[in-house]
Amino acid sequence: YYVWNNVAVRADIRQHHVPNALEKTRQDATGQPEVPTADLFMNELSIGVSYFLGGPKDSDKDGVYNRGDLCPDTPAGQIVDDDGCPLDTDLDGVPNGWDQCPNTPRGATVDEYGCPWDEDLDMVLNGIDQCPETPPGALVDVDGCPFDTDNDGYLDGIDRCPDTPEGAEVDDRGCSEIQEGIQEGLLVLHNVYFNFDEDTMRPESMPIVDEVGLALLQRPGIKFEIQGHTDAVGSVEYNQTLSDERANTVLTYLIENFPELDASLYSARGVGESRPRATNETPEGRQENRRVELHEID
Template sequence: MKKSSTGLLLGSALVVGLSGCASSASQSSGQGSGNSASDRAWYQHPAVCGLAGGLIGGGIGYATSSSSDEEAGVAVGGTAGATIGGLLCADNEPEPEVEECPSYEGEIPAGVAKDAEGCPLDSDGDGVPDFRDECPGTPSGVEVDSKGCPLDSDGDGVPDFKDQCPDTPAGEEVNALGCPESLVLRDVNFEFDSAQLTQQAESILDEVAERLVANEGVRVSIEGHTDAVGSAEYNQDLSQRRAESVVDYLESQGVDSDRMRARGYGEEQPIASNETDEGRAENRRVELDEWTD
């Protein structure tokens, strides 16, 4: 058989064979859910098609070249065939267009300021765009409602991230701390017969401090109380030192010192009987209240 005839047959094989692979690959891509390479048969992979194209193209180059330039013909034909084969089997499915800010589609008023991606500005980063945000300037990390306002779970008018008493019953009047009365700081205890806070007490005060830092401008009174064991003079001094210890710790956690005062009341204001262990334990306490005078 002549070289020209061989080249014609090989060329036809290249067109028919690779076109068939490409057609199958296209159909598989259209039917597959993910349009991924794993959905294809092995013979539809661009590398396999490229290898086949290279072999066929090299054969065409050999068959159509003269005896003096067979090697060049094989090289050129192989390169061209590999390129054509790889392109025919490549997945040319266009990437789906990603809508810009789909959650705001059709709802963005004219003239609303947008960022570089074309989305409405959200200056405080709370997930609610400025044009909807009724509480701009929410501190970072604070959970908000659909209007962009900090959550107020008990509905007392003091948002949760500032509320020292987050479970106030509905309808009760509260102070700026979100509490209806002085808040007993449960489990804020001290080492025996000293003003040294326990580790558990410090852990509790960390949460108190976090809310106080957020509740800017509100002043607080830290009030220490003891039981009736020992002299009244000694208990007065101990309660004052314990109140001051709490103030010092809160200051170390970022609460401004000029927003706090320490008051020791000794054994003067018991809330339970000093005749029992349980009552005395209740009387040894630290309270947090709004400082208004």
């Protein structure tokens, strides 16, 4: 038993048995042995102390002496356990003594220094990342996979308009024409239709105005003016009145159907035929002039 690294103690208990050893040692007057048995038994107890010169050996210099080292060939510089075997706390295959990133998450792929990498820069490490080729800027889930909330083909984080209504055509930034117009502060609508000679909006126009409402919700606190425009058919006074009524119809619809909008930020007015975008001499030109516009205002 080692008391110190170079000092050991030893204790032995032995019994010696010598058969027939006493058979002829003592006899009585008749010549018969006085000792009833001829075998000799002796008990021996010995205690010793050993001192080893030069100290114990540690061939791999890991701090665990050879006699107790279960991994006697550990490379230099590695941290070992009590048995002399290298530790790998994060279980990445790179021992602690070499691991420059000793707290790598379980499952992450590491380099020769024990450090993980994130090839697509989405903050989910390779080996854990189930979508390792995510485009830069895309938002991802815990598995490193991007998502597209509005299903328009443009990933969240890249999509400038992540709430595009389903089925809407979008540009290369993921925005519909309506969303883009609201973002830019000027939206021109040629497809908001009213009953002839009335301010009543036709049913097919309502989904379009709904999309306008959703787009306005993405710009809270911004003031907009809704303008009504007509062609030049009819008197100036009549067209002025009709355009004003139609602009207010759109405003009323937005406020009633989107209560989250702050009504104080929005106003409506008609400008009649005073601001044509095309000639009034052709049907195509007059159709271009009949429109609703939204203008961002200070």
